[in-house]
Amino acid sequence: MQAYQVITPDGIDALQKVEIDTPTPGPDEVLVKMKACSLNYRDILITMGGYVRNDIRPITPLSDGAGEVVAVGSSVTDFQPGDRVLGNFFQDWEKGQINDAGLNSALGGSINGVLAEYFILKSKCTVKIPDCLSYAEAATLPCAATTAWHALVSVGELKPNDTVLLLGTGGVSIFGLQIAKALNANVIITSSSDEKLAQARSLGADHTINYKTHPNWEEEVLRITDGQGVDNVLEVGGAGTFEKSSACAKTNGVISVIGILSGLESPSMSLMTIFNLLRIQGIYVGSTEMLKQLLNAVETHNIRPQIDKSFSFSNAQDAYQWMAQAKHFGKVVIEADS
Numbered sequence: 001m002q003a004y005q006v007i008t009p010d011g012i013d014a015l016q017k018v019e020i021d022t023p024t025p026g027p028d029e030v031l032v033k034m035k036a037c038s039l040n041y042r043d044i045l046i047t048m049g050g051y052v053r054n055d056i057r058p059i060t061p062l063s064d065g066a067g068e069v070v071a072v073g074s075s076v077t078d079f080q081p082g083d084r085v086l087g088n089f090f091q092d093w094e095k096g097q098i099n100d101a102g103l104n105s106a107l108g109g110s111i112n113g114v115l116a117e118y119f120i121l122k123s124k125c126t127v128k129i130p131d132c133l134s135y136a137e138a139a140t141l142p143c144a145a146t147t148a149w150h151a152l153v154s155v156g157e158l159k160p161n162d163t164v165l166l167l168g169t170g171g172v173s174i175f176g177l178q179i180a181k182a183l184n185a186n187v188i189i190t191s192s193s194d195e196k197l198a199q200a201r202s203l204g205a206d207h208t209i210n211y212k213t214h215p216n217w218e219e220e221v222l223r224i225t226d227g228q229g230v231d232n233v234l235e236v237g238g239a240g241t242f243e244k245s246s247a248c249a250k251t252n253g254v255i256s257v258i259g260i261l262s263g264l265e266s267p268s269m270s271l272m273t274i275f276n277l278l279r280i281q282g283i284y285v286g287s288t289e290m291l292k293q294l295l296n297a298v299e300t301h302n303i304r305p306q307i308d309k310s311f312s313f314s315n316a317q318d319a320y321q322w323m324a325q326a327k328h329f330g331k332v333v334i335e336a337d338s
Contacts, residue, residue: 003116009049035135065114144171151256182301306330
């Protein structure tokens with residue numbers, strides 16, 4: 001079969017198409033024919049050797065894939081050929097707290113991922129795709145959407161009328177917007193693009209802030225909330241935004257630390273963390289149970305993933321290049337050639 005592999009840490013040009021053997025599923029595994037997969041910022045880091053955990057090469061990249069089951073292992077009873085499925089980001093985290101084995105089971109980082117014509121999933125960490133979703137839409141969910149669900153619902157215990165602050169309009173933030181509005185929460189979202197902010201408003205964002213126009217955007221957040229701050233921040237920026245995010249959180253608020261878009265440096269501790277009794281929670285995607293809860297919410301509330309642009313499997317490098325330019329709104333998808 002054809003697959004892509006990251007061979008060296010030399011950036012997107014290190015992504016090469018190769019011919020490898022089609023894998024055979026073990027007793028507790030399923031073999032899936034890839035129909036669609038999607039990119040995350042993590043995938044750009046992996047091509048550059050900048051991914052902190054399990055930096056392994058050569059490796060087949062991408063964690064997020066959806067497809068059709070074509071073969072099942074001898075002990076698999078929950079799936080059969082023809083089922084439409086997607087895999088959890090972690091192939092050894094079903095529920096509860098994650099352990100070291102779970103952390104070392106991340107698709108496209110610790111183990112081979114889904115940017116191939118066929119890929120293997122553990123049956124215990126595989127879920128069926130709801131009929132309401134296309135393969136392309138389903139492929140956007142395992143990393144970004146599950147991360148947003150983990151932050152807002154599993155950890156943040158989001159309630160109606162809570163206020164959420166979202167930074168930027170990438171995959172996690174846009175799924176955060178859709179989840180928050182489905183659960184009747186208020187949303188403030190930032191971007192440097194007025195066009196993207198208009199798109200966010202069309203999805204239900206209550207307040208938008210252009211952080212180029214308002215470099216002290218934390219002051220705008222406090223103005224909007226009458227000085228109270230927000231209940232939950234999806235902190236995807238890292239060191240460059242953490243202090244401002246801390247200033248935006250209300251007393252007993254939650255800051256879900258998710259990303260490092262502003263750089264790899266560690267955020268410095270803010271005094272507001274102490275004075276406002278903030279809860280700082282690291283979020284690293286989520287369990288299969290969280291993914292199932294998310295899928296139920298997607299189906300119940302008719303949440304439609306926002307796909308910015310789709311590329312063919314043959315042109316996977318172009319998808320990476322588009323993602324790296326950070327022009328996207330929502331998710332970048334790669335679909336099978338046939």
